Amino acid sequence: MYEVQSVPAVLLSESRPSRLLWRLIEASPVAVAASSQDGKILYVNQKLADLFDYEVNELIGQEIEILMPERYRADHRMYRAVFTENPRTRPMGSGLDLVGRRRDGSEFPIEVGLSYYRSPNGLIILSAVTDITRRKQTEELLERRVEERTREIERRRRVADSLRDILRALNSNRPLQEILDLIVAQARELLHADASAIYQLHDEEKPLRFQAGVGIVPEHFSVVYDGEGVDLTALQRREQSGDLREIILNHSESATPLFYAGDGAYCAQLAVPLKLKDEIYGGLMLYYREPRRFSPEEIELAVMFGDQAALAIDNARLRIQAERAAVAAERNRIARDLHDSVTQTLFSASLIAEVLPRLIQRQPEESMRRLEELRQLTRGALAEMRTLLLELRPATLMEVSIEELLRQLTEAARGRARIPIELRIVSDGEPPSEVKVACYYVAQEALNNVAKHARAQSAEVSLICSAEQARLCVYDDGQGFDLKAVTPEHMGLAIMRERAESIGATLIIDSAPNAGTSVTLLWSKTDTSSI
Structure with missing residues (x-):
């Protein structure tokens, strides 16, 4: 040893x-x-x-x-x-x-x-x-950076998923309230807020109107803004002066609560204005129980959610405007149809009715012919009115049988064109509702063309249908036209093609000068099963 x-x-x-x-x-x-x-x-x-x-x-x-x-x-x-x-x-x-x-x-x-x-x-x-102290410190630093980077990647992934969900909702026909509920829920989750809400600037007596919220209810909301939770006059001053830069309200210096709502106290809040063109519509609010500061990334994310909410509100406004415009356009169309068809038909019927008393004594045979013409005119006007009533209530189109729909259209067209129009239907079952409506509108456009442009001596409407397939054909022996010389916007051709495409059907238009016109709609369930 x-x-x-x-x-x-x-x-x-x-x-x-x-x-x-x-x-x-x-x-x-x-x-x-x-x-x-x-x-x-x-x-x-x-x-x-x-x-x-x-x-x-x-x-x-x-x-x-x-x-x-x-x-x-x-x-x-x-x-x-x-x-x-x-x-x-x-x-x-x-x-x-x-x-x-x-x-x-x-x-x-x-x-x-x-x-x-x-x-x-x-x-x-x-x-x-x-x-190995320095090496360990370097390793720990690298681990922290990897963890931070991993958290950042996960945060970005969640933000991307959230944006995808919101964009999907914005591009759908979901109600505005449902979309705003989704936005405040996503904002609260990704910004780690205790509550979030969207408000609308209203009038002086009640300057805010609660629209959507998570973690806070309208009663709490009114309590917050009856106090000193946020300076609403700042928003209104910015709106009046035209200074529409982002207004971020960041209270985080003290643990003293800014306000109390429900059973909790809130020490920090983040507000983002919702801007629609040159108007401040309201704001997106995020509430926190703990005092804190907001990073630039959090503020940027909050602004992004505010932009999405503003886009949803703007889309809803545009949708309402489009619906109102569509209603106005439909009213104008019905008014034109009344003027072009029913009014003129009734005017012709009134003229015939005025001369009938004199014709009966002088020309009995002519009076009988005029009387038959009067009967046709009144039946056509009645059918036209029924057709317009059906179009005023679209749900009724789904309920009425295809035979009755085509019968009303044919009678109305007889009254307007004053030519014999034969209706032939072979039915082995009712086609789906969307197919029935498409057939109705295609037949309507085709018969309008017969009455306005064909100068035909006769016409025919035929339908062969079942639950699996349908074949609609509208034929007239009139003057016809050159398909190459007519644009799709003329004679309702584009409308008929859109109706056919909506159900996956084929539209065939065959016409030539002085050779009549046929419009054929072909639909088969097997051809649309993959649509």
Whole structure:
């Protein structure tokens, strides 16, 4: 066994090459310790002494466990005994996270490489120690950055998913209230708010109107803004002055609650104005129970949700305007139809009725012909009125049978065109409602063309239908037209094609000058099953 002795004594007791070796170890930039198999420190270089904040002589003869925390010493003694029985080299970087203990008790991460030498006096264990504090700090920094980056990627993914959901809702026919509920819910979740709401600027008596909210109800909302939760006059002043920059209300300096609502106190809030062109419509509000500051990314995200809410409101306004315009256009069309058909038909009927009394006495045969013409005119006017009533109530078109719909159209067209129009229907079942409505409108446009443009002597409407297929044909023997010379906008051709495409049907128009015209609609359920 080695006798514990000072470093000079060790150097003097060894041969000259050994002394050279010890001097090289002493000058090494790596902290090195040599210990006996019973754990006594035989030698340390100055680098190791400095690393652990000891003097060299203070460590000689001490147990090697003095260089590690108390909690690890018992386990290390057991490990040292096992190593002594079966020594082996353990290089640096073996993956073991070890902890060193300085003289003052402070701890720091180390990495230890082990080797051994069998001397005549027993086993000598050599330990090379490296302080890996900086490496550990770098690793921890990298881990934090990876975690932050991962969280940021996840946040961006959730934002993208949220935007996708909102855009899908904006492009649908969902009600405005449903879309606003979705936006405030997504804003609350992604901005980690305790409550969120959308309000509309109203009048002076009640300046705000609650539109949507999550975590807060209208009663709480009115309590908030009856107090001093937000300066509404700022929004109104900005609107009047035309300064429509984003207004962000950020209260986060103090833990003193800004306001109380329901059973909670709120210490921070974030407000984003909802701008529609040159008008401030209202605002998107986010409420927080804890005081906080808002990062630029959070403010940008809140503004984005505000833009989506403004877009939803603007779309709803445009939809209402479009619906009103469509109603007005439909009223104008009905008025034109009344003027072009019913009014003129009734005017012709009134003229015939005025001359009938005189014709009966002078020309009985002519009076009978006129009387039949009067009957046709009145029946046509009645059918025309029924048709217009059906169109005023679109749901009725779904309920009435296809035979009755075509019969009304045919009678109305007879009255307007004053020509015989034959109706033939072979039905083996009622086609789907959307097919029935498409057939109705195609037949209507085709018969309008017969009455206005064909100059025909006769016409025919035929329908062969079942639940699986339908074939509608409107034919007249009139003057016809050149298909290449007529644009789709003329004669209702575009309308008929749109109706056909809406049900996946085929529209065939066959016409030539002085050769009549046929309009054929072909529909089959098997052809539309994939649509």
